[in-house]
Amino acid sequence: MELYHGELYWDTTWERQKFDSRERKELYDIAIIGGGMSGALCSYVLSRENYSIVMLEQDRVGGGSTSANTGLLQFSNDIMLHELIEQIGEEQAVEFYHSCKKALEQLQDVAENALIDVNFHTRESLYYASTVEDVERLRKEYEALKKHGFPVEFWDSKQIEAHFPFTQPAAIVTDGDAEVNPLRLCVGAIQYAYEKGMDIFEQTEVLEIKDSSSGAVLRTTHGEFTAKTVVVTTGYAPTPEVSIPQKDLKVTYAIATKPIKDLSFWTNRMMIWETKRPYLYMRLTDDQRIVAGGLDQNIDELPSSEETAKQFDELKKQLKVLFPHTAIEFEYEWTAVFGESTDELPVVGRHPEEPNIYYLIGLGGNGTVYSMLGAHLIRDELLGKSNANETILEIER
Ligand SMILES: Cc1cc2nc3c(=O)[nH]c(=O)nc-3n(C[C@H](O)[C@H](O)[C@H](O)COP(=O)(O)OP(=O)(O)OC[C@H]3O[C@@H](n4cnc5c(N)ncnc54)[C@H](O)[C@@H]3O)c2cc1C
Numbered sequence: 001m002e003l004y005h006g007e008l009y010w011d012t013t014w015e016r017q018k019f020d021s022r023e024r025k026e027l028y029d030i031a032i033i034g035g036g037m038s039g040a041l042c043s044y045v046l047s048r049e050n051y052s053i054v055m056l057e058q059d060r061v062g063g064g065s066t067s068a069n070t071g072l073l074q075f076s077n078d079i080m081l082h083e084l085i086e087q088i089g090e091e092q093a094v095e096f097y098h099s100c101k102k103a104l105e106q107l108q109d110v111a112e113n114a115l116i117d118v119n120f121h122t123r124e125s126l127y128y129a130s131t132v133e134d135v136e137r138l139r140k141e142y143e144a145l146k147k148h149g150f151p152v153e154f155w156d157s158k159q160i161e162a163h164f165p166f167t168q169p170a171a172i173v174t175d176g177d178a179e180v181n182p183l184r185l186c187v188g189a190i191q192y193a194y195e196k197g198m199d200i201f202e203q204t205e206v207l208e209i210k211d212s213s214s215g216a217v218l219r220t221t222h223g224e225f226t227a228k229t230v231v232v233t234t235g236y237a238p239t240p241e242v243s244i245p246q247k248d249l250k251v252t253y254a255i256a257t258k259p260i261k262d263l264s265f266w267t268n269r270m271m272i273w274e275t276k277r278p279y280l281y282m283r284l285t286d287d288q289r290i291v292a293g294g295l296d297q298n299i300d301e302l303p304s305s306e307e308t309a310k311q312f313d314e315l316k317k318q319l320k321v322l323f324p325h326t327a328i329e330f331e332y333e334w335t336a337v338f339g340e341s342t343d344e345l346p347v348v349g350r351h352p353e354e355p356n357i358y359y360l361i362g363l364g365g366n367g368t369v370y371s372m373l374g375a376h377l378i379r380d381e382l383l384g385k386s387n388a389n390e391t392i393l394e395i396e397r
Pocket of ligand 1: 293
């Protein structure tokens with residue numbers, strides 16, 4: 001499955017390392033299928049429990065959707081808290097939002113323990129109302145977040161104008177979010193697990209999983225592997241053994257500008273997004289670029305280069321409208337498949353009939369936070385600990 005086209009900015013920030021395959025063990029505690037962000041964060045969390053682990057990646061680690069990711073990490077989700085309360089009830093919705101907030105702290109821990117700099121920086125987010133009609137929705141969200149103890153402020157249009165070169169009807173500003181280089185975070189987490197003894201086999205596609213009461217046999221392009229438990233983290237690609245009914249594929253667009261000397265007009269280097277759907281979003285990088293994305297389309301295959309060019313022009317136009325006094329030059333642009341779920345939540349949990357196979361599919365714009373939260377949920381299930389997100393995120397919900 002082709003996941004992206006174009007020139008990816010993050011690829012220029014890291015020289016790919018090939019992981020040496022070690023001699024394979026006869027039986028592993030855990031086999032992780034896929035070496036993207038979900039597999040990486042699972043490997044980080046599970047390697048701390050001293051399981052023997054093998055990671056099987058059909059291509060190279062960090063080469064899937066993770067390298068197309070724009071690296072915004074937020075506790076607020078595509079579905080607002082007050083809307084999630086209507087969807088699944090207050091207790092579960094608030095619990096889920098708190099888990100997302102906690103996942104940000106856990107991601108910081110990964111960043112601090114990584115052997116490479118992953119450019120993790122805590123940031124505030126500016127979430128603005130795209131239209132006057134959306135102000136009420138945003139105020140409701142502000143009240144829900146405030147009531148449940150999340151760090152949030154409500155800004156009117158004057159406050160926005162005082163901090164940015166554009167105006168919008170209103171915004172909420174959340175604290176405790178972060179930006180990261182997603183490719184380096186993914187590799188940093190994998191290196192950590194590798195140092196703790198995880199085996200990694202790149203260029204090894206899993207073709208079939210045969211589950212039995214004592215574990216699972218994985219048939220791959222490089223022979224068989226046996227593990228007591230399998231964790232499937234294959235991203236937006238088809239998952240082995242079960243199809244994920246919630247999965248909804250789209251196409252999205254992202255760009256990175258050339259470095260901009262003076263970014264002092266960008267208050268606190270905040271991450272910015274909006275209430276419109278699909279939303280425009282943006283952030284800054286360590287080397288002074290703007291990375292922005294959006295314009296999602298309801299198609300499940302990457303479009304022609306003509307269509308792609310039109311969308312990039314539109315994205316650039318929207319950015320220039322927000323920052324009319326800045327000379328912006330563009331350097332990288334890429335289009336990618338993007339997976340959402342029909343209820344805007346990730347899918348994490350056990351196969352409905354095969355008790356040794358788990359799935360962690362981080363659908364949605366907040367995929368990295370979901371991968372972190374999901375890695376802990378799977379760890380808890382393996383250790384027999386209860387986890388409040390278990391029923392919210394299971395495949396058959
Ligand atoms: C343009 C764009 C912007 C985004 N921005 C953000 C953002 O700002 N913040 C955020 O949190 N999220 C963002 N996301 C979402 C984020 O990228 C995903 O949540 C994340 O990459 C998913 O990671 P993954 O490991 O599940 O999938 P992937 O990174 O795709 O990794 C899956 C891996 O599994 C391997 N694989 C598949 N099948 C097999 C098999 N049978 N055998 C062996 N290996 C297999 C693949 O080769 C791949 O390496 C964005 C996504 C896109 C496309």
